[in-house]
Amino acid sequence: MTIEVIPQTMGQQFGRRSWAEPWKIKMVEPIRMTSQADRERAIVEAGYNTFLLRSVDVYIDLLTDSGTSAMSDRQWAGLMLGDEAYAGSVNFYRLEEAIRNYYGYKHVVPTHQGRGAEHLISQAVIKQGDTIPGNMYFTTTRLHQELAGGTFVDVIIDEAHDPSSEHPFKGNIDLDKLQTLIDRVGAEHIPYISLAGTVNMAGGQPVSMANVKALRQLCDRYGIRIYLDATRMAENVFFIQEREPGYADVPIATLLKEFCSYTDGAWMSAKKDHLVNIGGWLAVNDHEVFDKARNMVVIYEGLHTYGGMAGRDMEALAIGIEEAVQDDHMRARIGQVRYLGDLLIDWEIPIVCPVGGHAIFLDAKRIYPHIPQDQFPAQRLAAELYLDSGIRSMERGVVSAGRDPESGEHRYPALELVRLTIPRRVYTQAHMDVTAEAVKAIYDDRERTRGLEMVYEPEYLRFFQARFAPLKD
Numbered sequence: 001m002t003i004e005v006i007p008q009t010m011g012q013q014f015g016r017r018s019w020a021e022p023w024k025i026k027m028v029e030p031i032r033m034t035s036q037a038d039r040e041r042a043i044v045e046a047g048y049n050t051f052l053l054r055s056v057d058v059y060i061d062l063l064t065d066s067g068t069s070a071m072s073d074r075q076w077a078g079l080m081l082g083d084e085a086y087a088g089s090v091n092f093y094r095l096e097e098a099i100r101n102y103y104g105y106k107h108v109v110p111t112h113q114g115r116g117a118e119h120l121i122s123q124a125v126i127k128q129g130d131t132i133p134g135n136m137y138f139t140t141t142r143l144h145q146e147l148a149g150g151t152f153v154d155v156i157i158d159e160a161h162d163p164s165s166e167h168p169f170k171g172n173i174d175l176d177k178l179q180t181l182i183d184r185v186g187a188e189h190i191p192y193i194s195l196a197g198t199v200n201m202a203g204g205q206p207v208s209m210a211n212v213k214a215l216r217q218l219c220d221r222y223g224i225r226i227y228l229d230a231t232r233m234a235e236n237v238f239f240i241q242e243r244e245p246g247y248a249d250v251p252i253a254t255l256l257k258e259f260c261s262y263t264d265g266a267w268m269s270a271k272k273d274h275l276v277n278i279g280g281w282l283a284v285n286d287h288e289v290f291d292k293a294r295n296m297v298v299i300y301e302g303l304h305t306y307g308g309m310a311g312r313d314m315e316a317l318a319i320g321i322e323e324a325v326q327d328d329h330m331r332a333r334i335g336q337v338r339y340l341g342d343l344l345i346d347w348e349i350p351i352v353c354p355v356g357g358h359a360i361f362l363d364a365k366r367i368y369p370h371i372p373q374d375q376f377p378a379q380r381l382a383a384e385l386y387l388d389s390g391i392r393s394m395e396r397g398v399v400s401a402g403r404d405p406e407s408g409e410h411r412y413p414a415l416e417l418v419r420l421t422i423p424r425r426v427y428t429q430a431h432m433d434v435t436a437e438a439v440k441a442i443y444d445d446r447e448r449t450r451g452l453e454m455v456y457e458p459e460y461l462r463f464f465q466a467r468f469a470p471l472k473d
């Protein structure tokens with residue numbers, strides 16, 4: 001028998017055989033096929049915002065990988081073991097043990113999802129006027145830092161802002177930028193470095209082990225803490241295993257724990273890496289920070305042994321943590337994302353390269369060079385993709401970036417992207433083929449497409465609820 005090896009970008013020998021899924025399908029969820037007329041009605045009703053579509057009107061839902069994973073039979077079985085005691089649930093201790101085992105932090109505070117943990121850490125350690133450096137902003141992370149009185153400053157390497165740079169670790173922190181910032185504002189006004197694994201807004205780009213080690217050294221000189229956004233950290237270490245010399249034979253689980261050992265704590269949206277539909281946590285080594293966060297969690301989330309999750313949620317999460325760090329799982333997960341990326345690259349459709357961990361990012365600036373950024377090219381692209389074939393994606397450009405709190409002007413990010421986010425263990429390779437063909441159809445029709453105007457704008461996180469109308473010639 002011969003096994004076909006599909007040539008890969010970046011010279012990888014990453015053949016189909018090696019990423020075939022380490023699971024089979026036991027139950028299916030039917031999805032509705034929509035007509036062109038259905039979709040035209042639906043997108044107008046949604047104000048050209050894919051967040052405002054109803055899921056029944058969506059065929060392939062690539063809005064997000066958040067909470068959209070398929071749980072395993074073991075996780076579903078775990079739901080039956082929920083101990084719904086208000087205090088001291090068995091499942092909390094299982095969760096705490098899993099986090100200590102795989103991430104290595106001492107103290108755990110459960111939260112309902114990632115932003116609950118961001119809220120706690122921001123309020124616990126940020127003072128009015130503080131600066132928080134990080135490797136590119138994330139929407140909810142930065143908002144919580146700002147609400148706590150801080151200002152986020154981006155210190156990611158320049159390559160991260162260049163969608164065609166093939167740098168293998170575009171999530172890295174630029175230590176010179178960080179040093180300059182420390183010199184300018186003073187270490188005492190930097191409560192922590194906000195370090196994210198596989199940087200979402202840069203296209204799911206990883207941080208190298210060498211970078212986090214060097215960051216640790218620099219921070220130790222000034223007594224600055226490093227807190228990790230661990231949301232997609234398991235995916236991040238896959239890239240370390242694949243690309244960074246010396247790590248090829250080290251298991252994902254070992255790499256994850258080593259990476260975390262250079263940081264002081266982490267917040268987690270368990271809806272991503274951890275293969276559950278809801279959940280999150282904060283974990284830190286410092287007892288004083290833990291004490292504050294554990295006290296605050298009872299105000300905003302729930303008691304410190306459930307933090308907004310049911311006992312059964314915590315059980316499924318504890319199991320998901322273990323499944324997320326299996327090498328076979330991660331190879332198939334990232335293999336599927338890359339499969340879609342490679343189809344688009346073959347057709348010369350502009351996407352962010354190298355292909356990252358959780359999504360393909362279409363480069364709306366290069367697809368619609370004739371649409372100025374204040375006419376929301378990525379927002380339009382996402383709407384067009386939906387209209388063509390019922391595929392739901394998400395804008396990650398000027399709408400997501402919001403307005404500058406000082407000047408009130410739009411923030412114009414260098415990257416104007418549409419994210420096709422792949423849920424874990426949910427769609428098949430045929431769904432990826434359909435998606436690639438839809439993108440190609442939109443791309444071929446690009447010159448006829450015009451921009452949008454914003455007709456409703458909410459104050460916070462506007463991308464979720466803003467409404468748009470098409471501009472005419």
Ligand SMILES: *Cc1c(COP(=O)(O)O)cnc(C)c1O
Nearest residue numbers: 113114115138140200231269271
């Ligand atoms: C999703 C996400 C969050 C916020 O988590 P929620 O569970 O959605 O509240 C924080 N950081 C990153 C990188 C994320 O992707």
